[in-house]
Amino acid sequence: MNVAITTLVKDLNTTVGTIQVIIAVYALTMASLMLIGGKLQDVIGKKRTFLIGAGIYGIGTTIAALSINSLMLLVGWSILEGIGAALMTPATASIISGTYHGKDRTFALAIWSAMAGVAAAIGPLFGGFLTTFFSWRLGFGLELIIILAILAYSGHIKYFKPIMERSDIDVMGAILSSSGIIVLVAGVLLLNSFKTWTYAPYLMITGILILTVFYFFEKRRISRGKIPLFDINLLKNRDFTLGTSTRLLMNLALAGTVFVMPIFLQAVIGADAFTTGLILMPLTVGLLIFSLVASKISGRLSHRTIIAMGFLVALLGAVLLRSQFTLNAQLIDLVPGMFCLGVGLGLSIPLTADVILTSSGDEKQADASGFMSTAANLGSSMGTAVIGVILILGAISGMYAAIDTTYPNEITKQQYKENINTYFDKLKTTNLEQLRGQTSTASTIVNTTISTAMQWAMDAVSLFMLLGLILTMFMRPFGKEG
Template sequence: MENDTNSNKIGWMALILVALSSFIIALDSTFMNVAITNLVVDLHTTVSAIQIIITVYALTMASLMLLGGKMQDVVGRKNAFLIGAAIYGVGTTVAALSINATMLLIGWSILEGVGAALMTPATASIITGTYTGKNRAFAIGIWTAVASVGAAVGPLIGGFLTTFFSWRWGFGLELVIVIFVLALSHRIKYFAPTMKLSDIDKFSVLLSSFGIFIFVLGILSLNAPKDWIFSVMMMVVGIILLIIFYLREKKIISRNEIPFTDIRLFKDRNFTLGSLTRLIMQLALAGAVFVLPVFLQQVTGSDAFTTGLAILPLTIGLLVFALASSRLSNKISPHYLISIGFLIALAGSFFLSFQFNLNTHISDIIPGTLLLGIGLGLALPITGNIVLSSADDDKQSDASGILSTSVNLGSSLGTAIIGIVLILGIVNGIYTAVDHTFPNEFSKDQISQNLTQYSEKMQTTNITGLKSNETSIAYKLVNITVNHAMKTTFDFVTVIFFIGFLISLFIRPLKEKNVKKKITD
């Protein structure tokens, strides 16, 4: 960071503004999860439609994030950030005024998604361009922590506003923050453009965007088991497009031309593993924050605000330990902290896998959610510093674009995959429950037909009345199903954390002065 007082003021204000921007973008991915019932009723739509809208928001960001990162080089980091903020502001206004699901999709998922795709990479590169040394590490830690807390505190804020006011106030809150950011944007340092729009390889843009979009769309369509073959085909097509994209970038680099994304960054082990571990953590966080409100509202009968309070231990654990991670990294090597974080989060998800049934109380899940928050809080900020510190200053736009893509791809996949795992758990659970209670009386086709009708309304129908008669057949059926579905879901999350832990073991220690190797062919 520059040494003069004015530059210091600009630098810290820049951190505040970009951190607030990251906060509302992350908040957007989770704060409506607890308001699904209200959205279904107010907009006259279905649970499936709302889940698609929630996921498309993350999908839009993920598919356009590389382009958003590159636009920093074309219009400058600050300008890319401000253009994104303006688009985001329009989107959140449309979302707040939505009268149907289509309007919410356009305002929230599309416009806000596009705005966020421009803003997010710029927030990272503005920080790396404004700060140096320990100040940069601290700023990256705060920026990551605030964004992570935004995702974790989303259910609480969304629950409070939905219960006592309206879910529309959530988008209104975001608009206020956008206006605040734009009003004080003169405090952000200006960064000159380094390339022209004509220098961007348009075919690479299409390959990367459609590759990510089609791949994740294939994941989403797995919600309909009868279309699994088609889903797998879409995922394969997406992967093929991304492979072609990689080969094209490699060819462009070999001709000493400007690549859309400098894939040579992946030659750095810490950059690659840091990005991958960040994706895994976002996947697990998004999945947990999606499935917990489903259980709390459907099974325990909690309202939106109570649901948010129930997830508060996760938020507190994440915030406290995210802020503490920078100090802890002075005593414990950062790459070890990531591994420790994964293990603690793993312990939390393992504990939660045994906690769910029709008699579960909010107090039963507090230890597990707290451990999840602590583990993620330790690891998330450090991964951001590892990734961005692995890239030279002239590669920060590419590095921030790739990091942002991995974060939002993880969030998108988390919501989609956990939703699929939950449905599979329900299917297997109901098969087990019916077969145990009524052996050989119902076929799987009969069960599946009724299950489909149930899952379509599972967040607009309350089953807490079953608790009045625990000896009834209905109680036994639903209890076995709920237990099996939630255990399957958190067993999956546990496995994801274990994979992340194994990957984290191969991250190298950060060099004290962030010495970066020049990336060459």
């Protein structure tokens, strides 16, 4: 959807701001309902929850495909598909976890995780291809075909008996968790714009406070012998908490990388959507292959060891990439770093799902899958916003350093701050193609600005990987060593 914004504005006779709001509402809807979607599995069953979600998603994608205005797109995609995804996503994890056991479950979850990662990497390419050569509506149409196939083959999905009554549903917990996540994610999304990011901390803090109230409300509900929306006692399980945290960090790094790479490739190098997709392919291929490799070698090495190896390889990939972003960058030079990132993500992401779901026990699969999906969705939302902000800050720092070096003592930090919008407007209108290979002042300033911005972004990704590696060290051995 991000790559189709310009086309959507024209086709639906709306504005860029409206489309961005629609995209944000989808993220808000999905993130805020994941916990509820997870818990509904205990009330109406995993299979029924998944199929109801599929039905809602199918209705939503049909409305979105037929949209004649922005309101139809909002209702169809942002709301109905968001609700459908919130019901389906946790259920997929718990259905897989409940259907398979031992090595088979590890392998099945590896495939599931690999598909999610690959989809995140190729989504922009696929969306751009459809929008450019056919229509963005076709993307929604293809989703409908997939939903129909799911419904047609739904008889093959294993049935799991519900373990809760409808009267046991924690309504207040649902309200608190949804509102807290909505406010938190809204705050994160406000980081995407210079105009709104000053409001972001207030919303994020408010969201955290609401979620804190939710935590103590659930704790009190458990002490009274009532069934909570989410069993917070799972957070006392070290492997569950660390597995969820490392998975969030991986999704954050993946979303951030997939966000900044197309910006550099298209805005700086001038690559088209297809070429951009080709440069992302090494990440996609590495992620897919090594997700399967991770499940195979989990019988020889512990999950902790393999996840740590993944973070190390991904960290190496980010380090390799940070020095490659210049005006004269050669696309082939980006391939090793992108592949290492994919390999690292492939080794780590699938096994974190296995750690999370196995450590929670069979009776808590619904709670675990809902919380895991919420954390992963938060990581993806935060990745785009956080890395986007760091990219902007890096560009600001790089441009000032370049100007100060080129014109020493001619401009103060205060003057630079006051005229920063003017400088960036000039950068946006600069013909970068003419600056390549030159040694002019303009070329030096632009090159330093771009290089510093991308280096900051990759340094942030490296930091996430390092933090994930440290957290992994505190996991208990699981698998071969366990």
